[in-house]
Amino acid sequence: MVSPFRIVLDDADRVELERRVRAGNTAQKVVLRAVIVLMAADGASNAVIADELGICVDTARKWRARFYAKGIKALADAPRSGRPPVYTPTEVARVKAWACELPAEHELPLSRWSAPELARQLLIDGIGASASTVRRWLAQDALKPWQHQSWIFIRDPRFEAKATVVLDLYARSYQGVELGADEYVISADEKPSIQARRRCHPTQPAGKSRPMRVNHDYRRGGALAYLAAYDVHRATVFGRCETTTGIAPFTALVDQVMAQEPYASAARVFWIVDNGSSHRGRAAIDRLAARYPNAVMVHTPKHASWLNQVEIFFSIIQRKVLSPNNFEDLDAVERRLLAFEDRYNATAVPFKWRYTTTDLHRHLERLDHHDRTLQAA
Structure with missing residues (x-):
């Protein structure tokens, strides 16, 4: 046919x-x-x-x-309707609503949700979704209720004013006047409780398809504190090791810096510090000024050590010198720290600090708006 x-x-x-x-x-x-x-x-x-x-x-x-x-x-294949959805949009929305609430608000003995715990709760509500299904639904809105992040509201009413002084110094300005060539900015702090952990078996270097291996078991060899003063604009570190932190060790660090040039004959040397007990409050300011008339202590606001540039150097120390921790004794720790200090100073350049007073003001405005929103809720 x-x-x-x-x-x-x-x-x-x-x-x-x-x-x-x-x-x-x-x-x-x-x-x-x-x-x-x-x-x-x-x-x-x-x-x-x-x-x-x-x-x-x-x-x-x-x-x-x-x-x-x-x-x-x-x-081409004709379009198909596909398998009808097992769950309604309302049920999916209910899952996401549960994820956006704290378990404690429903008197559940949980600190945070996990996908299996959400699936279990939904089963009580008559929605029989698996943990993997719940996780897929939450991924649609980038919800991860099993993760948490700490935060803190600014409580210092003069936070912006104090932080502005620090940021201006990083930009080589103080009280609206540009710093002179014979004025310097030092960022200083302590890194306490650095342990000497002597591993029970030698560390093995990296090999083909294998990372460096460090034995888990160790014997404690004591702890020391590393104090450092970082010249912000000259990218020079002055450090020392002490048995502990305190006024005397910090004063020794100040003496170490101020006894040498160009700081000894400088017009002014600004010391940026946090609110640690070694250099806290008006007493510390007066103590430094009495010892060195050309030294000016500037405190960061409370809970704002991130404004102190020496913390960046400490993070470098932690990554490159102290981790993984494997030292025979405290003398070995001190030798490593001071040797790295020399190595760092040989090639260091100033940190590219980009956070300005404008960024600070915008940041505080966002926090203030967030605070008002929470209070209204």
């Missing part, structure tokens, strides 16, 4: 169908449909096509008719 759907191919359609047949990455079902149409265009009947390709006549008739009606685009 002759098909009523006579296929006539133009050059473009034939080239495209032959390309699909030859391409090595074409799906086999697509190749079959293209061959059916090409054979039909060459005059083969549906029966001949079916016999040649080993398919049923209905298959040949189907794709001949589809191509006749809509062309090449008809050879």
Whole structure:
């Protein structure tokens, strides 16, 4: 029987169908449909096509008719409705609502949600979703209630004023006047309780497909404190090791710096410190001024040690010198710290400090808006 759907191919359609047949990455079902149409265009009947390709006549008739009606685009799979959703949008929204509430608000003995705990709670509500399903739903809105982050509101009413002084000094300005060539800015602090952990077995260096290996067991060899003063604009570190922190060790650090040039004869040397007990309050300011009239102590606001640039150097110390901790004794710790100090000073450049008073003001405005929003809620 002759098909009523006579296929006539133009050059473009034939080239495209032959390309699909030859391409090595074409799906086999697509190749079959293209061959059916090409054979039909060459005059083969549906029966001949079916016999040649080993398919049923209905298959040949189907794709001949589809191509006749809509062309090449008809050879693609028709859109399907798919499996109906198991969960309603309301149920998914309920899951996300649970995730955005603290478990304690519902008198549950949990500190935070996990995907399995949420799935368990939903089961009580009559929603039988697995933990992996819950995690997938939460991922749609980047919700991770099992994670937590600490934060703190600023309590110092003069936070901005105090922080501005520090940031201005980093920009070489003090009380609206540019610093002179003989004025210096020192950032100082202590890193306490640095332990000497003597590993029970030697550390093994890295090898092929294997990181450096450090034995877990160790014997304690005591602890010391590392005090450092960092010249912000000259990128020079002055450090010392002490058995503990306190007024006397910090004074020794100040003496170490102020006894040498260019600080001894400088017009002013600004010492930026946090509110640690070694240099806290008005007493510390007066004590420093009495000992060195050209020294000016400037405190960062409370809970703002991140404004102290020496903390960046301490983070470098932690990464490059102290981790992993494997020292025979405290003398070995001290030698390593002081040797690294020399190595650092040989090539150091000032930190690229980009946080300005403008950034500070914007930051505080955001926090103030957030505070007012929470209070209104």
